Amino acid sequence: MDRDALVLRNRSMTAAFHATPLKHQIRRALLTTLASLPHLPARHAAQQRILLIRPDHLGDVLLTTPAIRALRAALPNAELHALVGPWSARVLSSYSEIDTVLTLPFPGFSREPNESLRSPYQMAFGAARHLRRIAYNAVIIFRPDHWWGAMVAHLANIPERIGYNLPDTAPFLTRAIEHTHEHAVIQNLRLVEHWSGPLVPENVHFEYPINHADRLYVDGYLTEWGITPQQPIFCIHAGSGTWVKQWPEEHWSAVADILFEQLDARVVFTGGEHELGTIKRITSRMKQPSCIIAGETHIGQLAALYARARVVLGPDSGPLHLASAVGTPTVTLYGPADPLEFGPWGSQDEHLILASDIGCRPCRVLDWADDSPEYHPCLRDITVAQVLEAARRAAR
Known part of the structure; x- marks a missing residue:
């Protein structure tokens, strides 16, 4: 299927997805009735x-x-x-x-x-x-x-x-x-x-408070991995809540290796325990060493880690907003969501957004159920070179 046909297909499916189905119309009528009852x-x-x-x-x-x-x-x-x-x-x-x-x-x-x-x-x-x-x-x-x-x-x-x-x-x-x-x-x-x-x-300021205990936890954890306070840290949060927002794992492997080789960066992978499999597949493809802290931090400790980082990279997800809330530059990859509505809050020079120019995005559909990923290339359109260039710019 050529790109123009794919865009038309996805726009049609998006319109159908956002239409109000009959069961929701019935529910709406019942809710309106409930709201009108005396209480x-x-x-x-x-x-x-x-x-x-x-x-x-x-x-x-x-x-x-x-x-x-x-x-x-x-x-x-x-x-x-x-x-x-x-x-x-x-x-x-x-x-x-x-x-x-x-x-x-x-x-x-x-x-x-x-x-x-x-x-x-x-x-x-x-x-x-x-x-x-x-x-x-x-x-x-x-x-x-x-x-x-x-x-x-x-x-x-x-x-x-x-x-x-x-x-x-x-x-x-x-x-x-x-x-x-x-x-x-x-x-x-x-x-x-x-x-x-x-x-x-x-x-309007966007902030997340970090306590001293969480900073100490992160300092100790990084020391165990041999990372000193002088070494630049780049965090990658590769996971997201749905496959349509996932960037190819092999791309993250390439980005992490090049950050290590060209910027002497120490790459730290973050995520929840349920994302550990994804991270291990990424690191298994790498030639250079990296640190994994997935599943070992609560929200405050993750914030303290991001506060130590030079840049945080990842697809559109909550942890990228946490990074911007602690004042760390970000590189965020957007697929179906609209960055004008859900982009990072802060300076566009510090929080860089990458997105495909395909005509069917932003579709605002985060769950395409059983539809094949091959029909939704908006994340795959973003190249390793684009992410690396954005990471270098954000780190300046």
């Missing part, structure tokens, strides 16, 4: 108490933190509670702006199948009962399409419910903000403008 009067907290709902994983949660900091600056005496998945609890626990971190295994985000069609709704009613007892004055649903979180907030009788004006979420909200494809940091800031007022993007 118990709201309980008001004696002290201003605001709930922040963010069901996602590392990257999306990090991109929410500038809005959280803006909200804290505007409301220094309010209680700010975050409701996140257990997979993200440690991320927000590091921020002093959050008073309490609550966890919930949000349906659709736990990467486990639902027990039944009823189980997400049963969980919603249970979560709403718990939140109702705490009593919140307001709630912000940060994920644009998170109708489930908006429904929980409605069932919990939280008086002020803020989110985006999308068909499934809007019926449950008291203030629905128009959703545009701005950068995610800007989108999140718009949700708190009611309290903070408009913020100038150039004045």
Whole structure:
């Protein structure tokens, strides 16, 4: 199939993917009905108490933190509670702006199948009962399409419910903000403008706090691998949540070898325990030595490692946002996601983006299910030479 035909094929499939299927249309009608039913009067907290709902994983949660900091600056005496998945609890626990971190295994985000069609709704009613007892004055649903979180907030009788004006979420909200494809940091800031007022993007800082113990852990680990503080470290996070965002493993092997040979870099591979197989396949193809720290760090230790690195490279994923949050230059490879919306926050001179010019991207489809990878070349289009050139530029 030639490239033009491939683009037409993928655009057609993308349109079908983003169309609203009949079962979702039925669900939307039922949700609208549920939102219109009378419910118990709201309980008001004696002290201003605001709930922040963010069901996602590392990257999306990090991109929410500038809005959280803006909200804290505007409301220094309010209680700010975050409701996140257990997979993200440690991320927000590091921020002093959050008073309490609550966890919930949000349906659709736990990467486990639902027990039944009823189980997400049963969980919603249970979560709403718990939140109702705490009593919140307001709630912000940060994920644009998170109708489930908006429904929980409605069932919990939280008086002020803020989110985006999308068909499934809007019926449950008291203030629905128009959703545009701005950068995610800007989108999140718009949700708190009611309290903070408009913020100038150039004045918005993106940071992750690192403690001394985590720095010491990383120093000790690197010393065990024979890496001294004077040697430049380049970190590669090769894994991603889906195959459509994966760069060929042999390309990473080549990049790591050349960084060692030409820049005298010490290459450190990071990742979760489930990504260890990928990393070992990459390192097995290498001619030069490397360090593997996959599966041996929690979020704070990973942040401390990235803070020591000269550059962090990888496909679009949460750890690349963590690197930018600790002030380390990045080289990020983008496939189906739109970097204008989900790119690294910071200077374009320090955070370099590589993407294919194929006409069907960004498709915003992260799960092509059983479709063959050969029909989705957007990551494979990026060359080893492009990544190396970007790494050299970022390291200057």
